[in-house]
Amino acid sequence: MxxxxxxxxxxxxxxxxxxxxxxxxxxxxxxxxxxxxxxxxxxxxxxxxxxxxxxxxxxGEAVKDTTVKAATLEGGAPDPEAIWGQLRQVFDPEIPVNIVDLGLVYSMDLEEVRDLANGGAPGYKVNVAMTLTAPGCGMGPAIAEDARSKILLVPGVSEADVRITWDPPWNQQMISEEGKMKLGLI
CATH class of the missing domain: 2.30.30 (SH3 type barrels.)
Structure with a gap:
């Protein structure tokens, strides 16, 4: 390639x-x-x-459209599946498996907040807890920012917080079956 x-x-x-x-x-x-x-x-x-x-x-490559085509749920809440879809578009630059299939995303939840930039209208904040394959990985902030920026593209999301945690420590058992197949582990 x-x-x-x-x-x-x-x-x-x-x-x-x-x-x-x-x-x-x-x-x-x-x-x-x-x-x-x-x-x-x-x-x-x-x-x-x-x-x-x-x-x-x-x-020398074509710029791709990054628009997320997803409807919001009742009350303007973002579709959680669209958020997970965006997280599946985030990759460690050294590993050809997305962060969800690598087992790096521990949780994703939605929180209703007041969107002060939009006159105090209701908005939704996405909170993500994730880890990295190794504590010494210098790409952690860049991967977290990539995840945050992709989440913010989902309709209905007004804020996103991606936090890196080390508890529990990551191990290869956390990789999905699809991820293991891509990595040649099964």
Missing amino acids: QRERTLSRDLTATQIPSGDKQTLPNGTRILIHQTLGGSYTVQTDFGLFRVDGADADAL
């Missing part, structure tokens, strides 16, 4: 595994390793980076 390209413009990317933001300049040669969940994992002469799908044009 690896494709060699040259960036057509400057873009901001997330360095792997540190999670630091860095500008990749126009003309940088890259090798695309992974295109999952609307983002790209690319290699340069100076390291690995995650590139947001909104910058796909700089890689």
